[in-house]
Amino acid sequence: MAWWIAVFLSPAVRTATLGSLDPIAVAALDVPLFVLGSALAALGVKAAAVVASGWTALVAAALALYATITTEAGLGVLMMIAAAACSGLALCFVLLGRVPTEWIVRGPFAFRSAAANRPATTHVSATIGQMILFWGFFLVAVPLLISWLEIRWLVSLPVPPFAATAGATLLVLASVLGVASAVTMASRGSGTPLPSAMPNRLVVAGPYRWVRNPMAVAGITQGVGVGLILGSWLVVAYAMIGSLLWNYAVRPLEEADLEKRFGTEFQQYRDTVRCWIPRV
Template sequence: MPKTIAVLGSALFFVVAPLVLAGFVPWWITHWEFRPPFSGIELTRAIGLMLIIAGVPGVVDSFARFALEGLGTPAPIAPPQKLVVTGLYRYVRNPIYIAVVAVIFGQALLFGDWRLLWYGALLWLFFHVWVVMIEEPTLKQTFGTEYESFRTNVPRWIPRLTPWRAR
């Protein structure tokens, strides 16, 4: 896939997936109205803001890497032609899912809304099942030993402390 098409496809999928999952749905649930902070602790709001600030660039960077390095998109209908193992992918195999859930949990903490915590937990569970049952077998079939090396060295959900470097 040409880079231009990959960038446009990734941008379109960005609007369809992360923006809806981590933007529209949380707004629909909360209308971004502040409730009392969890356990009455204002610090939870600051932690929530930090999760949002950390999550958004993680999603954007990962989407850009899919288009510019992988020559594809994160969308299953237009997957990358090359395995992406740079950026946040040196630390964890699923930075997009982690970042999206971080933004949702961040909003839950910021707005003090338990419903968003439940939504984020259910979405993470869906992501986990998707990764294990669909995504990982597809990547193994598509990229073979290159993916196996990546999978062996980079954890699925909990980031490494040091970056992995593909040989």
């Protein structure tokens, strides 16, 4: 509601968040469907939570399309994307009482051990192929799209002149760490980083002696490096959001599976080696 008050009181806010759209026409739909719907959802009305969440996602998508076509309302797009994400989380709590992170590892993404009778070279080759696909998508295609949208939506921010050099340095160092970690996992653990073909042995050698998931550390750092190279704060934010999602949604599931499969061995490893900060 505070945003709508600012829209009607400040032409600058109205232009930055709605562009040339008629605020009265937008408010006529948004206030009852989102503002009032969210208020009712907070009181536990499930139908209102569904309507408010669905409406927010629809507005975010429509405003993103509008901004991409017109180069207007870029700030409004970012606000609506954040609102849609928060609304989705709220919907989970209203309907389920929690966020069902276990849905992430269902179907083709369910945790399964790799075929133990395959030679190490097979696992290493599969791991390298996976890295090429993942890096190409998450470190090239997605960042380039985000960077283009950032420019198109006119939400770019100035970056220091050394950002590209710093980003390239981070990218190279993190890539070396990522490759070393992946090859160590494949050769020592008889498996791959994919949930559907996980290692058959707990890997505590190489980079895994210092942090529990060096591939996650490498991936997040690579994302930040790419963002600095592109001069895109949104790509850097994309990498940081990825770190939060991995840490709070994926990591607990992965470590629960490791504890189930390796028992005391993993418990001792977890108690000794930290997740993000290397031990000295």
